[in-house]
Amino acid sequence: MRRGPRVGDVVVLLLLAAWAVPYFWQVRTSFTPDSELLATKHVVPQNPTLIHYRAVAEKSVMPRALGNSLGVASLTTLLALLLGVPAAYAIARLPLPGKGLLLLIVIASTAFPQIATVSPLYLLLRTLGLRDTWTALVLANTSFALPLLVWLLAGFIREIPLELEEAAFLDGAGRPAVLRLVVLPLIAPGVVSAALLTFLAAWNEFLFAYTFTATEASRTVPVALALFPGVFEIPWGDIAAASILASLPPVIIVIALQRWLVHGLVAGALKD
Amino acid sequence: MTARERADRRTGLLFVAPALLALASLTVYPGLWVLWLSLQQRIPIFGISRFVGFQHFAFLAGDARFWNAARVTLVFTGVSVALELALGLAVALALQRQRSGRRLALSLLLLAWALPSVVTAKLFEWLYHPSAGLVNVILGGHAFNWLGDPRLALAGLIAADVWRTMPFVALLCYARLLTIAPEVYEAARVDGAGRVATLAWITLPLLRSILLVALLFRTLDALRAFDLMFVLTGGGPAGTTETLTVYAYRSLFQTLQLGFGAAIGCVIFALVMLVAWGYLRALRGEGATA
Numbered sequence: 001m002r003r004g005p006r007v008g009d010v011v012v013l014l015l016l017a018a019w020a021v022p023y024f025w026q027v028r029t030s031f032t033p034d035s036e037l038l039a040t041k042h043v044v045p046q047n048p049t050l051i052h053y054r055a056v057a058e059k060s061v062m063p064r065a066l067g068n069s070l071g072v073a074s075l076t077t078l079l080a081l082l083l084g085v086p087a088a089y090a091i092a093r094l095p096l097p098g099k100g101l102l103l104l105i106v107i108a109s110t111a112f113p114q115i116a117t118v119s120p121l122y123l124l125l126r127t128l129g130l131r132d133t134w135t136a137l138v139l140a141n142t143s144f145a146l147p148l149l150v151w152l153l154a155g156f157i158r159e160i161p162l163e164l165e166e167a168a169f170l171d172g173a174g175r176p177a178v179l180r181l182v183v184l185p186l187i188a189p190g191v192v193s194a195a196l197l198t199f200l201a202a203w204n205e206f207l208f209a210y211t212f213t214a215t216e217a218s219r220t221v222p223v224a225l226a227l228f229p230g231v232f233e234i235p236w237g238d239i240a241a242a243s244i245l246a247s248l249p250p251v252i253i254v255i256a257l258q259r260w261l262v263h264g265l266v267a268g269a270l271k272d
Numbered sequence: 273m274t275a276r277e278r279a280d281r282r283t284g285l286l287f288v289a290p291a292l293l294a295l296a297s298l299t300v301y302p303g304l305w306v307l308w309l310s311l312q313q314r315i316p317i318f319g320i321s322r323f324v325g326f327q328h329f330a331f332l333a334g335d336a337r338f339w340n341a342a343r344v345t346l347v348f349t350g351v352s353v354a355l356e357l358a359l360g361l362a363v364a365l366a367l368q369r370q371r372s373g374r375r376l377a378l379s380l381l382l383l384a385w386a387l388p389s390v391v392t393a394k395l396f397e398w399l400y401h402p403s404a405g406l407v408n409v410i411l412g413g414h415a416f417n418w419l420g421d422p423r424l425a426l427a428g429l430i431a432a433d434v435w436r437t438m439p440f441v442a443l444l445c446y447a448r449l450l451t452i453a454p455e456v457y458e459a460a461r462v463d464g465a466g467r468v469a470t471l472a473w474i475t476l477p478l479l480r481s482i483l484l485v486a487l488l489f490r491t492l493d494a495l496r497a498f499d500l501m502f503v504l505t506g507g508g509p510a511g512t513t514e515t516l517t518v519y520a521y522r523s524l525f526q527t528l529q530l531g532f533g534a535a536i537g538c539v540i541f542a543l544v545m546l547v548a549w550g551y552l553r554a555l556r557g558e559g560a561t562a
Binding site for chain 1: 276277279280281283284285286287288290291292294295298299300301302303305306309363366367369370371372373375376377378379380381382383384386387388389390391392393394395396398399401403404406409435438439440443444447482485486489492495496498499502503517520521524525530533534537538540541544545548
């Protein structure tokens with residue numbers, strides 16, 4: 001068999017690169033000075049500049065928003081795992097009264113439209129005095145990330161051979177110990193996948209963040225980007241720089257953590 | 273019941289309780305509350321809060337803006353999902369033959385899917401710029417006003433959505449293709465099946481179930497889509513891209529009619545549940561005949 005890239009492979013890569021051009025174009029825009037922006041003559045900017053990044057770093061709320069997003073997405077992931085791992089184990093392995101109904105609720109709630117639950121949630125969070133806080137966003141994000149996470153993890157847990165757990169029982173371990181010492185290490189790759197998907201969903205979430213926040217104290221990156229100020233003209237270069245910063249975690253996940261991302265995405269859909 | 277079974281029962285309840293509590297208070301409860309809210313006139317700034325029964329729904333039945341939004345939602349969903357499935361399938365089939373550079377290929381593919389949709393909106397807003405946007409430059413210097421022209425805006429919006437979500441469909445199909453044993457293709461070759469016959473009689477039937485899953489996921493997401501249109505076009509121009517979600521949001525938080533907005537939210541809710549239910553029924557019917 002011939003080694004090395006074949007023509008067909010290269011063609012597919014080129015087509016996929018073409019699909020990604022809208023993003024690459026935004027990368028280009030973020031390094032292009034304003035004087036060249038409105039007259040597109042060259043693919044590569046003639047005088048590449050960091051001025052847009054400097055403007056975003058020094059004059060916009062983006063740095064603060066990046067901090068908020070990082071905090072909210074991390075805490076959402078943590079909370080969803082804390083709640084989701086034991087629940088997934090119970091659903092996969094333990095006798096529960098009304099398990100069928102429980103599963104139906106979990107699955108149905110993944111289909112709940114955010115636009116329907118956003119107004120009651122808004123009233124609820126306002127009553128609790130949580131408007132414009134990280135807590136509000138973490139709770140709201142956890143609520144929509146949790147069903148998928150439980151579903152994914154329960155699937156991974158079912159794949160573990162029962163004998164491994166039985167052996168631990170014979171050694172006198174209780175359920176919590178079995179979960180911690182036997183099950184968790186075995187589903188670690190699945191946990192990483194589920195955590196990545198949760199983090200990504202929380203990082204990208206817009207509707208809740210836009211509704212429940214009011215100031216830069218809690219505004220996340222998508223909100224800051226949607227509200228990016230332009231006084232007389234739209235600052236295309238600054239917006240481009242801000243969107244590149246906003247896309248850093250997703251880009252890192254797609255490139256460096258791809259294996260786990262794909263693992264989780266595929267597991268959720270191929271199992272039913 | 274043995275002691276261990278009793279203990280397992282207790283542990284099980286203990287393990288699901290926190291997650292169930294979170295889900296009940298943050299999803300199920302709001303999901304029921306919105307039904308109640310839709311039967312009320314709630315305008316907080318005027319201190320109005322009273323029960324009006326099905327008045328909002330009666331109003332919606334004769335509301336031209338509502339029917340327009342419903343039409344936009346259905347066109348957006350139908351066209352986007354059809355294009356995503358067709359393109360996603362094509363990409364998956366191309367990737368199946370890929371021998372080298374798969375990791376790079378998946379990175380390029382998944383990039384569009386992983387971005388926040390607000391970023392996608394900003395990307396396309398700039399690509400669609402009437403004079404400097406890349407789209408018009410490539411089209412030879414036309415000055416199409418993609419987002420400002422009522423005849424073009426919905427197409428522009430759909431293109432952005434297809435760009436963002438095709439990779440998801442492609443990945444699912446590709447993953448399913450990887451699970452097909454090489455022997456299956458080998459046998460087909462031995463039997464003298466050509467490329468077209470193999471595709472039509474082996475590959476596509478094997479992809480059927482995953483395509484149905486992708487169809488369900490994508491339809492539900494397209495019906496619920498909000499971020500992209502809200503940021504890219506804001507529902508304009510002249511309401512040509514105003515989906516039910518955008519109409520609901522504007523009623524809820526811009527004109528602050530919480531009850532009325534909740535009613536539109538309930539319509540979307542019902543639509544989504546109807547699609548999910550119909551899908552499950554169809555799937556069950558298929559399982560019985562297969």
